[in-house]
Amino acid sequence: MKKIVMKFGGTSVGTGENIRHVAELVAHYARNDCKVAVVVSALAGVTNQLVDIAEQAKKGDEKKMQAFTKELAERHVTAISKAILNKQLQKETEKVVTSTISELNKVLTGICYVGELTPKSRDYVLSFGERLSAPIVCGALKDSKFEAQFFTGKDAGIVTDSNFGEADPLMDYTAHRIRLTILPLLEKGVIPVVTGFIAADQDGVVTTLGRGGSDYTATVLGVALAADEVWIWTDVDGIMTTDPKIIPSAKKLPRLSYQEAAEMAIFGAKAMHPRALEPVIKAGIPVRIRSVFHPDNEGTLITKEPEIKPTEVVKAVALIKDVAMLNVSGGGMVGAPGSYAKVLEVLGKNDINVMMISTAVSEANMSLVVRRSLLSRALSTLEIALLGRGLVSEVTAEDDVCVIAVMGANMQGTLGVASRLFTTVARAGVNIRMIAQGSSELNISFVVKEKDGETAVRAIHEEFKLDKA
Ligand code: ADP
Numbered sequence: 001m002k003k004i005v006m007k008f009g010g011t012s013v014g015t016g017e018n019i020r021h022v023a024e025l026v027a028h029y030a031r032n033d034c035k036v037a038v039v040v041s042a043l044a045g046v047t048n049q050l051v052d053i054a055e056q057a058k059k060g061d062e063k064k065m066q067a068f069t070k071e072l073a074e075r076h077v078t079a080i081s082k083a084i085l086n087k088q089l090q091k092e093t094e095k096v097v098t099s100t101i102s103e104l105n106k107v108l109t110g111i112c113y114v115g116e117l118t119p120k121s122r123d124y125v126l127s128f129g130e131r132l133s134a135p136i137v138c139g140a141l142k143d144s145k146f147e148a149q150f151f152t153g154k155d156a157g158i159v160t161d162s163n164f165g166e167a168d169p170l171m172d173y174t175a176h177r178i179r180l181t182i183l184p185l186l187e188k189g190v191i192p193v194v195t196g197f198i199a200a201d202q203d204g205v206v207t208t209l210g211r212g213g214s215d216y217t218a219t220v221l222g223v224a225l226a227a228d229e230v231w232i233w234t235d236v237d238g239i240m241t242t243d244p245k246i247i248p249s250a251k252k253l254p255r256l257s258y259q260e261a262a263e264m265a266i267f268g269a270k271a272m273h274p275r276a277l278e279p280v281i282k283a284g285i286p287v288r289i290r291s292v293f294h295p296d297n298e299g300t301l302i303t304k305e306p307e308i309k310p311t312e313v314v315k316a317v318a319l320i321k322d323v324a325m326l327n328v329s330g331g332g333m334v335g336a337p338g339s340y341a342k343v344l345e346v347l348g349k350n351d352i353n354v355m356m357i358s359t360a361v362s363e364a365n366m367s368l369v370v371r372r373s374l375l376s377r378a379l380s381t382l383e384i385a386l387l388g389r390g391l392v393s394e395v396t397a398e399d400d401v402c403v404i405a406v407m408g409a410n411m412q413g414t415l416g417v418a419s420r421l422f423t424t425v426a427r428a429g430v431n432i433r434m435i436a437q438g439s440s441e442l443n444i445s446f447v448v449k450e451k452d453g454e455t456a457v458r459a460i461h462e463e464f465k466l467d468k469a
């Protein structure tokens, strides 16, 4: 009997009807020789709404907050009525949802009065999306006559560090605990339904694994339960040559190596959380990305050894928005050992993650890419720490840019990929602002103006015939 961890993203559980469909999918596999553990995200859009309302609460807007929780309750109660038919189960699930929302109300009221939102309290607020969706999925499974049990990530045994907002599970301890809580149920044929995205630190304080973190929960569970495969169910057929929302003719990539898929996730293919593959790589557990809307399609299979088509040079291209570019320059950096390190150290100490770096041979200039939301902090920190000390004379920024990342394992050692790539972009009339190529040669990334992003992606997709993949 196969053991499969199945994760359903927000788009798969957007409405009560969709939740019912998810329950039917799980039921199908549970009836056909599979032991299934389910991981579930918040209903589509709910986490974004929680991010917003937490900010509103900080500003003391109690009225908005009351209106929000009322609407949230209505949306979930409607979903229950569509996802679950049995009246008794409906009632039980409603009770869980109502008491969870009243807890959320108290938390938000607290934030309203204190006027302070810390990373810790923000994680607590964000945890409510999954705490509301998972009981409904659990109820829908019970409605299909399965024994199912609902767990928060914390109750399931996922213990993380205290890096609120981007926490990482303490893998050995977590695996040990999950084997105590979840494994016995699975063996008995009960379907555990675990909230994605949320966990707790060693003191039991709620943490989140970073946006899109339900994927990470699924792979952590997969490793702990020694699953045969982890399936990430979503709204597209798999990992594609580019975001199908930008280029509808994008093709599914049937096989990818862990390395290729991780590279794509890190470089912005939203299809997967950037750190989600870390646990399974070590354990060698295959991951499959597939669509709830086309369950017959086998999706993208991610394993250690993909079947590489030798002719394929470029496999995929991603567009990463919401970034900004910083230029640090100064004659004092020339020939001064440790000058680049100093810039990175200043940013690192202030929790500003650098996504790309490029330097000129003249050593008088360093370009960096960071998330756009971090730009003002990055600018002010660099100015405070570096200006007027003889090293750096100017720090400038461009916030209307995007990154284009071109990926493929066969780019390694293939001559001329870069020149073909940049010729294509130039021919499309797009100016390149900055270039970086990691030494792995799995990826070439460059920065263009945001308005040119889609044009460049389209031109590359066409030139490397990705729609014919
Ligand atoms: P979920 O709610 O299931 O977690 P996400 O919205 O997080 O779904 O991720 C799926 C989305 O990722 C797709 O709808 C698609 O628009 C986007 N995406 C971006 N790049 C890619 C890519 N290369 N392949 C597939 N999907 C991609």
Ligand code: ASP
Pocket: 009, 010, 041, 042, 047, 048, 129, 196, 197, 210, 211, 212, 213, 214, 215
């Ligand atoms: N609900 C969370 C988010 O929107 C986690 C996830 O969907 O994976 O980021």
Ligand code: MG
Pocket: 009, 212, 270, 271, 272, 273
């Ligand atoms: Mg996601």
